[in-house]
Amino acid sequence: MTLTASCGLEIPLRIEINPRARRLILRLDEKKREAVAVAPSRRHVRDAARFAAERIDWAATRLRSLxxxxxxTDxxxxxxxxxxxxxxxxxxxxxxxxxxxxxFMxxxxxxxxxxxxxxxxxxxSAAREDLAAAVEDYCDVLGVAVRRVTIKDTRSRWGSCTSDGRLAFSWRLIMAPPDVLEYVAAHECAHLLEMNHSPRFWAHVARCRPHWKKERAWLRKHGASLHAVAA
Known part of the structure; x- marks a missing residue:
């Protein structure tokens, strides 16, 4: 299904069924450049489509800013x-x-x-190599052990940490400046000590990356450009 915004931009619409959703939701899939309407059940599909159509100008504004x-390609x-x-x-x-x-070529x-x-x-492969090395360094700094490091293509997180010591990272970090990749690695290693974002957690991050605020700011400002690369 395709919807047309008042500016003339045609936007693909995908409808998803999520029984856990308590209401109709419209979000944007920045990687696929399409609007996503979330409905609690199949009987709400038409309502979701109408809900999206009424708000398609919001999606168009977001898409045009990406x-x-x-x-x-070659x-x-x-x-x-x-x-x-x-x-x-x-x-x-x-x-x-x-x-x-x-x-570089x-x-x-x-x-x-x-x-x-x-x-x-x-x-x-390059992301896996750089992140594995960074994780090893920061685990040494913090005195912690990691169980496993995996590389994924996540939409909403640059990295994650499980309670049993498994770390996962977006491969797209390899396109960012090395300091930014290092910050995300340090961030997730710090979660091996604190599964929260308390002052103690940020103190652990600062031990690894004294300039973490600047590195986090870069990611917040330019992260969309990393997701703009179509894999």
Whole structure:
């Protein structure tokens, strides 16, 4: 289903059924660039569609404020560890290779139809390597142990920590400046000591990242640009 805002922008609408929802909800899926209407049950689907139509101008305003989407295609320009990086099919052999320069070049020789999947695989691998190293460093600083580190493509969180010591991170952090990735790693390691955001928790973060406020501010300001990369 597609709705048209008063500005003329056509917006795809997805309707989801969530029995835990107590009311109709309209949210925005920034990665897919579509509106999502949430209904408590199937009998509320029409109400959800009407609810979304009445508020589609809000969704249009939000969508127009988002940074342009970037595709993982031949010639596409992304950020890697905070620096410009251009994706290219040029290169020898079949292995992905990062070539230094201005900008960096991510060489992904092979089938053009699979370049997006291969670029995402490279970025996830790089994120896993950088985050694992950062987690190891901050676990040493805080005197804690982590059970497992996983890489995901989360929508609402850059990182998470479970009570049994499992940490998860968004692979998109590899596109941010290294200090920002390091802050998120320190943040989740601090949760191994405090599963809250109390003053004691932030004191642990500060032990690892004295300038964490600046690094968190960067993520809040530019995080949408990381989600604008279409995997």
């Amino acid at each position: 940074p342009p989407q970037v595709s993982l 010639g596409g320009l992304i950020r890697l560890r905070g620096e410009d990086c251009r994706i290219t099919l040029d290169g020898e052999g079949r292995r992905a290779r990062l070539i230094e320069g201005e900008p 991510l060489s992904l020789p092979g089938d053009p139809e699979t370049i997006a999947r291969r670029a995402e695989r490279y970025l996830k």
